[in-house]
Amino acid sequence: MATVIKLGKKDDIVSVIRRIKDLKDKEVVFELEKGSLLLSSSANLKLIKRTGETLGKKVSVTTDDELGRLLAIKAGVLLDQTEEDVKRIAPRARMFSQTKRTGVGDLRAKRTLPKSVLKVDASPLAKYLTKGLPKPRFAKVYKTGLISLLALAIIVGVVLIGLPQANVVVYARSEPISRDIDLRVDKSASEFNPDTLTVPGKLIVRELSQTKNYPVTGTRVAGEKASGEVVIYNGTNNTLKLLASTTTFTVDGKNYHFTRDVTDIKPSSQNSNPNQPVPIVAAEGGERYNLSSQTRLEIKNAALGNRPEVYAVSGEITGGTSSAQLALSREDLDKALIQSTEDLIKTAETELNAETPGHSFISSGAKVEVLAQTANKNLGDAAENFDFTVIARISGLVFKQSDASGLISQQINSLLSEDKYLVEGAEQKLTTSFKSLDLGVGIGTLAVHFETLVAYKIDQTNLSRILSGKKASEIKEILLSKPEIDRVDVKFSPFFVRKAPRFNGRIQIETVLSQF
Template identity: 25%
Template sequence: MNKDVIYVDVDDDVTAIIGKIKNAKEKIIALVPPKRAGVLQSAVNLRLLDRMARGEKKQLVLITGNQALVALAASAKIPVAKNLQSKPEVAEISALKVDDGDDIIDGSELPVGDHAKTSRSTIPVKDKSVRADDSLDVASLDIDGEDVVAKPVGKNKPTGARKSPKIPNFDTFRKKLVWIIGGSVALVALLIWMFVFAPAATIVITASTSPQPVSAQVRLGGNQPTNAESGIVASVMQREEGVVSVDFEATGQKDIGEKASGTISITNCDGPGFTLSSGTPFTASNGKVFYSTSTASVSGLSGSASGCRNTGAGAGTGSVNVQAASAGESFNIGSSGYTIGGISGDIYARGGAMTGGTTKVVKVVTEEDVERARGQLTDKSADDQKKALTKKFTAGQVVIAESFVADKGEATPTPAVGKEAPNGQAKLSVTTAFSMQAIPKTELEDFLKSYLESKVDNKENQKVYATGADKVTFANFQQKNDSASVTITTRGSVGPKIDEQQVKENARGKRFGDIQQGLKSIDGIKDVDVKFSFFWVNKVPNNIDKIKIEFKVNENGN
């Protein structure tokens, strides 16, 4: 049975509540008091409200768990329900325990007096013939769709201490209500996302294709745009300069001790005088060579040559200081005759003791040591710099390893060639400019696609499925001045042309089996697979923007 629910405010008086009851359209009126009962804490007011409702042929039901109000309603024989869903019943009259200390006046114990007159004048009765017992029977009330059991009002049976009923916690109720509403909204949002926004599909088509080899000599154009007809591919270069060095062991030996020195006298029995330049060699009888340290003048023969040779009479003379060709104690020799380099005839040289020579052998750098270190330097710098330059390129660039170029400067050994190497160790350093080139993958794919399309005979019915950019190899790199070229080798795939937009249109709203059956009937399609975005999605969405087409290559139809 339908009912009207009236919520009583704390500030409402009896007149206001009567007005709400009169305006109610249903026969059953559920009266919900505020937390503090206010005007309903009076039995007189409850009786007035009940009498007025019966005059309107309506039945009041008090919705409360307050024991004081339950007792007052029982005295007025007004059915009570704990909430709007529970069964209403007329409670038994029991001893009242008023919590807030307010005095409750039972209207049944008061004399009629002026209050009765006021009650009669306050409650208008449309039909005077209507009696209290003509109103709805409590047993017939049904505010929640279930039958109501009315408890008889009588004297309380003697019982023990009676527990007060638990008062509902409306804060907890409100929190639960908020959680329920929030959960419901989240559930609705989740369902909308799952079945409206989340569904997507990827249709994977395996097409029968044939391989198409690619072998093209291209020019690396740098910033120039890619042009397959002209054989130009845009490229990127990375450069790096640095000093590369390598340590090596000096293998040469050298005596850096003191050189022996002395004086040599020259006798001229040959003819006119002459001058010996600095550095003139004098070779001793034991083969040791000494060099003059300054120029020397020798006077001419003043007598006969034969007399000069026999007695030395009339001979021209001169002297010069000399130094040993090399350091070492072996040049410390006694008096000895010497031959003069570049001088012939009756000219004689004789020197006194040569002294001061010492021996000190050390490791020195040789030309052979430098050349050997240069080879080690080339190998080391190439490997290290290749790795460094490769790291400079991005993931979207295909590196041409063959394009590595090392422009070496002059190699400088430390110490220099012929100089002592402390502990036999030396270092070779060279300033070198390194460079390497790469092709952006997008540019490479554009070139290969254009190249393959130029090789296709029937362009209207054939398309390029794979450019082979991921399998490309480079060879024959050449660089002349600022121009560089390389040979690109790979293998692409060419097959039948399939209209992707038409495939999407035909697949809208269909299941896997229907899509597979429809697409396999197209010439050139070997296999079809459909990948849905989530496990609960089993149909391709109607929105073609959420349909993706992928092609797989099946060369030679295998």
């Protein structure tokens, strides 16, 4: 189904042609209002049709304007034309009178000349009669006026022929182009080879060190330690002694310790316990260490062994509070090591560029051997930041990005159609990563994504001759019908000139690249 686009009165031929180029549909119908600029000439409608045919699209128009419908029929683009519309533009027969006109010469009477005429020399008489009379100045005035008119005609001719000039700026269409290709980086190659897709490489080895400050992101729960009293039940027949340094009370993964050594723990039962309550304190701070009364705790002691009949029952264990605190974590140390090795690779690349400019050293082409690493804080220490020092041996295979982009550019040029070319000086984006790497032999496979810009060539042969004597709208119509042209600017000088000069040398055509 055709796409219908309604155009305003002020839409000109340039904007319509641009729409036709941008549309993806193969059939489009333009709805024109009465008084539209496009209905001022059938040339506009013919250009619309010709542009559509060039781009392989069917273009039609529809309008309520009677004159516009006639112009559309003549151009062959009216969508809903009727037989009545066709009859309106049928040629009308001219009526000619069959009566022979009488010429002025037929009315003139025939003059009869005498057979003989007497010849008299009147020159002496004329000289006598005009002797002493002033001569008329008419001949001198006539001569001066004739010279003035001739000079004016020459000036006007010079102005009309030599002064007019047309400047036409043609914007060539451009478009991005990208390629994905695998290249071979070889340390034994001396220059890039388009046939084998090989670029020269270079092996480097560097021992580098770095000390850098990093922020701490790990956290730990801190706060006041919970404390209280427990009663120990001794289900054995022996009196026990438990030391604070070797005894731990546990419940639900929480640990508590004596505040002092406890001796003379007598045998007891659940119904009879002669032992007195003893104080304990939580191993760490936090609200989770608070316990309700009558909570049973297991007793772990290396000398006692596994004796479930020896246990403790708590009173209320209270006073534990919680707060978050920054603390050095394993993740902080791992992140610092990764960042430090990346920094060392960049340092190696900077040193390499100073020695041999233009080489690229990427992380996928490098091997990092950490010789030593240390931090000025211990794992779990409360801190906001820490210093991390690493010593590493960096080895890798490097290459020149200019070799990679030059090789790919040659590949693109060899496959481009004749009407396109790579834009010299255009931005080139190169993304590289090693797919495989063997540092032992100095060879790697490099995956490359390459982006740049191509533009269309514009043939200016006989273009000045074709454009001579044309109006600005006609020049744009001719040039915009070419798919390789994006837009056209036309300027005439002086200000009163409305058409391109007839002389080709006065038409200046400049081709510039349309920015993508």
